[in-house]
Amino acid sequence: MSQEEQAVGLRSEADEPGWEVDPDDEWGVAVITTVGRQLKLRREAAGMRAGEFAKAVGYSEDMVYKIEGGKRIPRQEYLIAADELLNADGLIAATWEDVKKVRYPKRVRELAKLEAQAVEIGVYECNSVHGLLQTPEHARAVIGAAQPPYSPDDVERMVAARLARQSVFDRDPAPSIHFVLEEGALRRPIGGTIVWRHQLERLLEVGRLHNVVLQVMPMDCDTHSGLDGRIELLKFADGTAVGRADGAFNGRPTHDPRRLRILELRYGTIRAQALSPRESLAFIEQLLGET
Template sequence: MEREAEEPGWEVDPDDEQGAAIVAFVGRQLRARREAAGMRAAEFGSALGYGEGLVYKVESGKRIPRPEYLDKADEVLGAEGCITAMKEDVEAARYPKKVRSLARLEAKAVDVLWYGAHDIHGLLQTEGYMRALFGMRQPAYTPGEVDLVTAARMARRSIFEREPAPALSFVLEEVALRRPLGGRMVLRTQLEHLLEIGQLRSVSLQVMPIDLEEHAGADGSITMLKFKDGTGVGRSPGIAAGRPVDDPRQLRVLELRYGTIRAQALTPRESLAFTEQLLGEL
């Protein structure tokens, strides 16, 4: 059965040389093993449950194979785990270069500090909220591109499962929690998710009320990642024109500003109660 048409978001990005090289290498390995086993592409595809056309696309590096494709190929070809072991590299190749870099940094961070002026952090978003956001982008994403960036963002949420868990601090603007992007049901599910995440001991969620007369976040959003060796990287529109910085003095400025923002926001306990109140209004 041909399942290619049912799998958007697994196309190779021609501008991602590293990802394309990984997929091409895996494709060559699959073809070599298939031919060594004396199987034609049509026969191999039938054994996997895919069409001959998809087999050729995977083997020529034009299509990223799904994890279950590799698992089944390993079984059919008797590769004893050699093909299955490629899944991690192939999965990484599926995500845009920018997201892969961010995910690598987040994976090493012991502290994550974030303040957003208009949105909810990607790590905190539900899949429905993500899809609503990506569906509004201009110029518009194709359905496959929406699948691609959504999957990349969902994969980053594994940070909540790390052991030991990093310390995650988020300050969200009240307006971001009130704006019904994607509709009221999407927002309801998103607020419920925030209440759940806010219960984690490694997570601090705070809400910045809209009626404050003083606001240290006037210069825009802040992102800071701190690492085990004492180094860090940060970003804010008010520092270095928004470019990522790792200079200790610039990081200190961002940290001081973030500390003031946290002091002005509702406490984590107050913020959860406020989120529950907003949920009750929907």
Template sequence: MTAEADTGRLKTEADEPGWEVDPDDEWGVAVIATVGRQLKLRREAVGMRAADFGKAVGYGEDMVYKIEGGKRIPQPQYLDNADRVLRAGGLLSAMKVDVEKVRYPKKVRALGEMEAKAVEIGLYECNIIAGLLQTPEHARAAIEAAQPPYSQDDVERMVAARVARQSIFERDPAPALGFVLEEAPLRRPLGGTMVWRRQLERLLEVGQMRNVTLQVMPTHREVHSGLDGRIELLKFADGTAVGRSDGAFSGRPVSDLRQLRILELRYGTIRAQALPPGESLVFIEHLLGET
């Protein structure tokens, strides 16, 4: 039995927010329904009641029914414990790969898949620190600031998804990553002083990576080419590319060469107008010293 079961404390929904199935994610709904059905069939095949199975894996009976009914996404530990208790020989544990993908919102998965394939990414952010650069604490503070507020489940899912995308920094070979950030969001103590300091420290860490170019757009620039909003450019090994801008083409992703050329011109101009990488890191160091 797990430590939870040994102490009589069985996990409930309140213990694991952020693991609800997105009803608009058809693929995700299908995956979780299949996983739940397999768990139920395995449990019934060995003649275990849901309550007894729940105690064995450290979860309440209601959670067992919701997971088996495809209403809740099982955590990796749940699948490992179920595999052991039901003697599934690794078959249930193997489902963790697909379940992990389903945990994240559909749009974020699509973005993460593109970023995982890109060999070059260029990003200009005007109102926030880019999600790929956010610490978990900063991401949580930013998401919780939304109005109307997200549910706690949604907050947990979105924070986890944003942090998961940052595995791009661990890729080998590493992609070329370029970021241009506005000065104003860097000065905003989102989440409090300690969260703010850690975020600035994270920017300095990333900015010193060999495959990363990090630049700051000073507020005192009278005008620059990013006033229409964020710009994102992703280039792939086969020579294709995808771009998106808040202020062009209705914010839709584009791959047409003529449209991409416009976005590349704007992004290139923004980079030229921003502080050089070395000066940008010095600027961030000064901000950190002011906190």
């Protein structure tokens, strides 16, 4: 690929939705403003005009001004190129660890932090495939179906956040993760046939991981303790835990031991009523064959 083609590619990537700064995210605004200011100071110290710098890194001059002004989240490629061009010895490139988190809504960052620390994760999901299990295309279809609709920028921001949480599967040591999904949700071909086939394949892939147990709640189980909605339980290495359920305690997260025992009882009952892990994977394979 020529230098000109690379530049065009970078510009088009930079203009994609999902890279705007959320003005209501104070921490995110502070991070992007600080990074932008440092980029501008280093560029000016190197004696480079914005247009000259833009051409060198393969972005438009307007995009450089937006990034330096804290109005646009820089991509990792931009930070790496700027680091090399300004001889920053990795200091600019290293800001990506904080910059990448700014794309994700605040509440999702908080959830991802908890999931990244948990040694056990248990989830009962009633209406859809859980976010930790969704493919990019499926996530985009689910989020894009909301009413009133999200803006394209918000959709991409939320999809990126959902996918970033899936790094929990790559942790070492691996956490113990358990999912129970409703059969009805697995029969709804969200996004169309091809997208849904990929989603079912993803479920089989994750369900076969050594640290993951995936179960399906069959529709012929006429009643169970999850009918009030989703249940989530996270346990940590220090013995603490947090849980929430749509139908308990106003849906708010709880650390109270008494309330956690109630959620654990409900979740344990749900697991007992669901298909076994072996039966569940066989059921998903059957759905895939029918799709």
